[in-house]
Amino acid sequence: MSFKHIQGHEKTIKILKQATKTGRLSHAYLFSGLEGIGKRLTAIALSKILLCSSKGSEPCGKCSACIQVERGNHPDLIMVSPLDGTIKIESIRNLKQELSRKSFAVGYKICIVDNAEKMSIQAENSLLKTLEEPPPDTIIILITGQPYRLLPTVLSRCQQIKFHPLSIFTASELIRKKVDVDTKTASLLASLTGGSPGKALQLNVEYVKQLRDSWIEYSGTSSSAGGEDISNLAADFCRDKDTLDLRLNLLRLWYRDMIFYKIYGSSKELLNSDETKEIVSQSSSWSLERLVDTLFCIEEYSQTLEYNVNPQLAVESLLLNLNSGNASLFPCSGRAAAVGNY
Ligand SMILES: [Zn+2]
Structure with a gap:
């Protein structure tokens, strides 16, 4: 791996x-940005360039230092990651001890603290x-x-580098390479x-499509769905945090596609393009205004779920609103912003 x-x-x-x-390197960097995008x-x-014995602008990839970095066992590259979800003070004490020793190869000593937000106070x-x-x-x-x-x-002691x-x-190209x-x-x-190949590679494609299929099935018959159906679907949404996030993102993309189809009348820009027939069919019974309100409603609920609310009740309420077309009950001042995110 090189730049x-x-x-x-x-x-x-x-x-x-x-x-x-x-040679104007900072002694400390903070790489921040969405998970799974290349930080x-x-x-x-960067470590490879600095530790490579060729000292060129690109690592040679052949010297023992390059090979050790690639294998994760270079003695002057120290990796710190959370153990059981936390980076404890003992890990930082060990790190400091390592850094106090001279480098093995007479050069830089580099430390990478991954998931740094998991450090205890x-x-x-x-x-x-x-x-x-x-x-x-x-x-x-x-x-x-x-x-x-x-x-x-x-934060103030690090040079901050934001990864967009x-x-x-x-992201799609990178996913297809893997x-x-x-x-x-x-x-x-x-x-x-959200453009994260790292996160995307953790998803099971069949599972994603299965979740989407169950939504298509529900939304196609939602007008006749009873309280029990909604309650069961909400429980399925709330199985765990990852499923909830994934389900809500699938909902966003579904309504985003209906809006795009409504505006452009073409399947070219659809993200669920393998389900064009369903998008076309469902969007025919929705007004553009109601679709935009619905997308905004999903955003509102997603934000609510970040707080200390009962997820099952919140999702049931969201599904009821989507079901009854009451999305317009939500404040609509952010409609443009909601659509703009897509
Ligand atoms: Zn090298």
Whole structure:
């Protein structure tokens, strides 16, 4: 893995390459952005350049240092990750001890803290001292999808590098390089995960389609659905957090497609293009205004679910509203913004 293999972060990579060329590297970086878009790969690629014995602008990929980085066993590259969901102070103490030793290859010592937001408060405070006075030739890279969970004092001591979500096109291409799926499926997976190939590769395509099929079946007969049907479907939505997120994203894309079809009258831009017949059929009985209100209603509920509410009751309420067409009961000032997100 090197910079040339990383897609969609050209500007970020240009900045990092320039820093390696001029030797103006920060002693601490914070790589932030959506999970699964290449932050960790970029951190490893940067480490490889700095540790490669050829000392070129790209790692040679052949020297023992490059091979060790690739295998994850280079003695001057220390990886810290959560254990049982937390990075405890002991891990940071061990890290500090490692960093206090001279590098094996007389060069940089690099530390990558993955999921840095999982550090306990004690661990963060302990790391803070190292960030303030790092040993010479030390580079610490914190990686996080939730920078707001880190102490402001930690944030202020790092050079922050934001990784933007990948375009659906780029994410789809990356997905297709890893798994054997057609363009339409890759595009659907990329859209469902907001342009995160890492997250998309964790999804089971058949399971995703199964969830979508059950929604199509329900929505096709929703006008006759009773309380028990809604309650059962809501329970299915709330099976676990991942399923809930996935189900809500499928809903978003479904209504997004109906809106696109309503506006453009073409299946060209549909993300559920393998279900064009169903999209066309369902959208014929909806007005554009009601579809937009519905999409906004889904957004409202999704945000509500982030708070301490009973998910089953919230999802039942959402399904009832979708069922009865009462989405217009929700404030509509953000309609344009809701559609704009797609
Ligand atoms: Zn090398």
